[in-house]
Amino acid sequence: MAIILGDNQYGKAESRLVRIYRDSPRHEIRDLNVTTALRGPFEPAYLEGDQSSVLPTDTQKNTAFAFAKSKGVAAIEDFGLDLARHFVDDIGPVAGARIEIEEFAWQRALVDGVEHDHTWVRSGQEVRTAAVTVDASGEHIVGGLKDLVLLKSTGSEFAGFLTDEFTTLPETHDRVMATALDAKWRFAPGTDDARFADRAIDWNTVYADVRRLMVEQFATVQSLALQQTLWHMGKAVLEAIPEIVEVRLVAPNKHHFAYDLSNFALENPNEVFWAADRPYGLIEATLLRDDAPPAGDAWRASAGLA
Structure with missing residues (x-):
């Protein structure tokens, strides 16, 4: 051997x-x-x-x-x-x-x-x-952010899901949705030799725009699932910023459950919540342009995009 x-x-x-x-x-x-x-x-x-x-x-x-x-x-x-x-x-x-x-x-x-x-x-x-x-193979750049904590107190639903004999989760049409978002976005080189021209992209402006777009979509989309929200976040970025060709989103679902106050003769119309630590749902999505220049598998893995 x-x-x-x-x-x-x-x-x-x-x-x-x-x-x-x-x-x-x-x-x-x-x-x-x-x-x-x-x-x-x-x-x-x-x-x-x-x-x-x-x-x-x-x-x-x-x-x-x-x-x-x-x-x-x-x-x-x-x-x-x-x-x-x-x-x-x-x-x-x-x-x-x-x-x-x-x-x-x-x-x-x-x-x-x-x-x-x-x-x-x-x-x-x-x-x-x-x-x-x-x-x-050239120059490869992935921008990103991590631990962007977002929460909306309404505008989120989760219903119509698959059930079996082990399902106990009730449907809801008005819930808290929260996450600590990790996002990465891949830039396409601007020259034929797969290198970036010096200072060709205003990285700071792009970062601010990506963050703004993602927060706006999280806030305004009437979400039927966190998966749908991630789609709209990534789509908004790709539509608005041509230098970005791929977006990877990882979003833990920070569950907030309405706490049962009936034992204390109190009603709880979605005002007091138990913020569960774990376990949590983990939702991931990758969006890319259909004409995006390819990135090798080894590089994608090292960049956290595989």
């Missing part, structure tokens, strides 16, 4: 990087979590302990911090492209680089009703994400 080494990569995970812009009295902050991974002919490192082609993970970390200063952090997609291109173009043995970035949002503190110039408060738990891969 022969044993072979399969796919492999290595890198530095979760470098917590904060970039403060101090070139005016009103400072700006970007708060990132950066993970790098390099691919290439690194078999000797695994099979023989030969490190001669291995760029240390500490160097990868240092590069991220140096680039935060020298190139800046205008948008995490651009920052990821800068890093990935550097590793592939400038480091000889590296054939492919994957950069994953999370960005944590801050809002300015208010002092006497006025935004403070250099003090912030963490805003919510939503996290912006980006995954950038550069290799021989």
Whole structure:
């Protein structure tokens, strides 16, 4: 029996990087979590302990911090492209680089009703994400967000579902619907060689638009099921933003059950709820344009789109 080494990569995970812009009295902050991974002919490192082609993970970390200063952090997609291109173009043995970035949002503190110039408060738990891969097949970018918590107190139904001898769930035409949305969206390269022209896409504007569209659809669709809501959210994004060719949505159904107050001689017309922790329904959907350029299966899996 022969044993072979399969796919492999290595890198530095979760470098917590904060970039403060101090070139005016009103400072700006970007708060990132950066993970790098390099691919290439690194078999000797695994099979023989030969490190001669291995760029240390500490160097990868240092590069991220140096680039935060020298190139800046205008948008995490651009920052990821800068890093990935550097590793592939400038480091000889590296054939492919994957950069994953999370960005944590801050809002300015208010002092006497006025935004403070250099003090912030963490805003919510939503996290912006980006995954950038550069290799021989081109450049691949997936934007995203995770833990976007949404709740609507009406405008949601669940009825007419399949039942069997184990079904106990009652039908409802007026329920709370809540989720903590994870969403990813794939961008199509804008050039024939499958690379992105520098700053060709306003990543920050696209992110704001995607988030707005998804929240609007969640709020306004009279939902017969969370599946239907996800369809409308993804469809709205693809119809409005031509640079995006695929959307992947993962939505846990954060169940809210009307609590039985009859033992206390109280009525409960959908006003008091038990917010169940687990188990929960998990609804997933992928939407894509029928003319979307293909993405290889291996890349789709690494990007969390498979």
